[in-house]
Amino acid sequence: MINIDIKKMLHGSHGNMPLDINIHIKQGEFIALTGVSGSGKTTLLRIIAGLETINEGSIKVHKTTWVDTAKTKAYTPIQKRKIGYLFQDYALFPNMSVLKNLTFVKDDKKLAYKLLDMVNLRQLENRMPQSLSGGQKQRIALCRALMNQPQLLLLDEPLSALDLAMRKKLQEDIKRFHKEFSMTTIMVSHDPSEIYKLSSRVILLDQGNILKDGKAKDVLLKTSGSQKFSFEGELLEIYQADILNIAVVSISEQLVKVVLDSTQANELKVGDQVLISTKAFSPTIKKLKE
Amino acid sequence: MFETMMNLDFEPFLISFKLAFYTTLILFIIAVPLSWYLSQTKSKMKPALEALTALPIVLPPTVIGFYILFTLSANSPIGAFFEQTFGIKLVFNFTSLVIASCFYSLPFMVQPLQAAIENMPKSFIEASYICGKNSFQTIIHVILPNIKPAVITAVVTTFAHTIGEFGVVLMVGGSIPGETKVASIAIYEFVEMLDYESAHIYSLLMISISFLVLFCVYYFNFKHKVKYD
Numbered sequence: 001m002i003n004i005d006i007k008k009m010l011h012g013s014h015g016n017m018p019l020d021i022n023i024h025i026k027q028g029e030f031i032a033l034t035g036v037s038g039s040g041k042t043t044l045l046r047i048i049a050g051l052e053t054i055n056e057g058s059i060k061v062h063k064t065t066w067v068d069t070a071k072t073k074a075y076t077p078i079q080k081r082k083i084g085y086l087f088q089d090y091a092l093f094p095n096m097s098v099l100k101n102l103t104f105v106k107d108d109k110k111l112a113y114k115l116l117d118m119v120n121l122r123q124l125e126n127r128m129p130q131s132l133s134g135g136q137k138q139r140i141a142l143c144r145a146l147m148n149q150p151q152l153l154l155l156d157e158p159l160s161a162l163d164l165a166m167r168k169k170l171q172e173d174i175k176r177f178h179k180e181f182s183m184t185t186i187m188v189s190h191d192p193s194e195i196y197k198l199s200s201r202v203i204l205l206d207q208g209n210i211l212k213d214g215k216a217k218d219v220l221l222k223t224s225g226s227q228k229f230s231f232e233g234e235l236l237e238i239y240q241a242d243i244l245n246i247a248v249v250s251i252s253e254q255l256v257k258v259v260l261d262s263t264q265a266n267e268l269k270v271g272d273q274v275l276i277s278t279k280a281f282s283p284t285i286k287k288l289k290e
Numbered sequence: 291m292f293e294t295m296m297n298l299d300f301e302p303f304l305i306s307f308k309l310a311f312y313t314t315l316i317l318f319i320i321a322v323p324l325s326w327y328l329s330q331t332k333s334k335m336k337p338a339l340e341a342l343t344a345l346p347i348v349l350p351p352t353v354i355g356f357y358i359l360f361t362l363s364a365n366s367p368i369g370a371f372f373e374q375t376f377g378i379k380l381v382f383n384f385t386s387l388v389i390a391s392c393f394y395s396l397p398f399m400v401q402p403l404q405a406a407i408e409n410m411p412k413s414f415i416e417a418s419y420i421c422g423k424n425s426f427q428t429i430i431h432v433i434l435p436n437i438k439p440a441v442i443t444a445v446v447t448t449f450a451h452t453i454g455e456f457g458v459v460l461m462v463g464g465s466i467p468g469e470t471k472v473a474s475i476a477i478y479e480f481v482e483m484l485d486y487e488s489a490h491i492y493s494l495l496m497i498s499i500s501f502l503v504l505f506c507v508y509y510f511n512f513k514h515k516v517k518y519d
Binding site: 049050051078079080083084085087089091093094095104105106144145147148 | 411413414416417418419420421422423424431432435436
């Protein structure tokens with residue numbers, strides 16, 4: 001059981017913003033932290049790791065107090081928190097080989113080889129990090145994060161710099177590790193499909209506060225009422241074809257055309273964020289035999 | 291010329307090198323923790339400490355020499371304490387030269403190290419902490435091996451700068467043959483005595499050694515850059 005109840009004043013590009021978080025995490029949960037840029041996700045992760053200080057509050061993990069501003073002596077240094085942390089830029093030490101990067105955490109070659117085998121990269125054990133691809137580096141970094149058998153694994157947008165195929169591979173690796181070692185995991189992510197696949201609980205942050213907290217289905221699915229499909233997109237162009245007004249909308253990485261009526265064509269303008277949805281299909285009526 | 295060279299006393303060169311060796315060694319031990327502190331601290335005192343460290347670059351060597359002489363002489367409390375307690379004189383001997391050189395060359399050791407640590411990705415240091423290592427282990431295993439070019443630059447320029455000292459050495463050490471008479475002072479004395487031949491030999495030797503040392507540093511850094519790019 002992890003109890004987090006913290007307050008910190010953040011000084012971002014949009015002025016000051018208080019980060020005010022109160023969550024309870026159960027052992028073995030896989031939590032995805034999501035929200036727009038600047039909502040405080042990474043800061044929260046860094047606070048849990050001990051890389052950032054807080055103004056007020058406490059973090060308690062099982063029976064140990066990691067930080068508690070009410071008691072001056074209640075503080076566990078980063079080194080003793082027994083966490084795994086996956087950085088966005090991998091942070092593999094360039095002066096050490098792949099194997100040395102792992103055994104630097106703990107001198108346990110057996111465990112190092114076991115982890116390397118799990119990601120199928122044992123053959124790279126003597127290579128230096130700068131000779132590896134981005135995906136290989138991140139998988140090695142994942143192995144390193146697990147070398148001290150952490151009770152808590154923190155992943156800071158671990159897959160954002162990778163291409164789609166590599167992302168899928170790493171998602172499977174993360175899933176496999178989570179199953180094998182069953183450590184509590186918190187992952188910052190922007191990718192809905194990744195969150196849906198991996199997490200058991202999603203926390204949506206906005207302006208430093210928790211906006212939603214629940215299962216991926218409840219937090220991420222945006223349909224409501226009788227809508228069957230709905231997608232958010234950006235309006236790129238409106239043009240006329242004969243008597244019709246056509247809008248070109250970019251949804252995710254696809255472009256679609258939608259017919260507008262004249263009122264909509266006047267109301268909407270290029271650059272608007274729009275929601276495209278269909279309601280239940282209209283029933284058709286047809287006369288049967290007389 | 292050759293005959294003069296054979297008869298020339300090269301002891302001042304040996305003293306110069308001995309002085310540079312001790313100064314570099316002591317400064318390295320002091321500068322690594324100091325530059326680490328300066329690179330990590332968020333204290334308001336940082337600009338003041340940085341200014342203090344950089345002071346020897348702008349001050350005339352005579353100013354540093356004068357104050358070291360003033361602080362360490364037998365008339366001062368520090369000088370008197372060492373003389374009465376340990377029987378050691380702190381001025382006009384080799385020890386005083388080392389102390390003065392350490393002050394004089396401090397920025398040459400601290401500045402390249404501090405800049406290199408500050409330029410390192412912060413995540414390396416954080417990753418090392420998360421791996422369970424303290425600051426000392428992080429410095430030894432992660433920081434220093436990853437800023438090798440800066441370490442080489444700092445060590446070599448400190449060494450070379452100490453060899454090239456004149457003002458401080460003259461003020462604090464005097465010119466005692468075999469004790470504090472270094473190469474740069476020997477050249478000055480040759481010129482004063484109009485012995486241009488010896489002055490030439492010493493000076494050319496000085497130029498050659500300095501060039502060779504600096505060339506080696508730049509060559510190493512060039513090679514290192516090619517390797518990592």
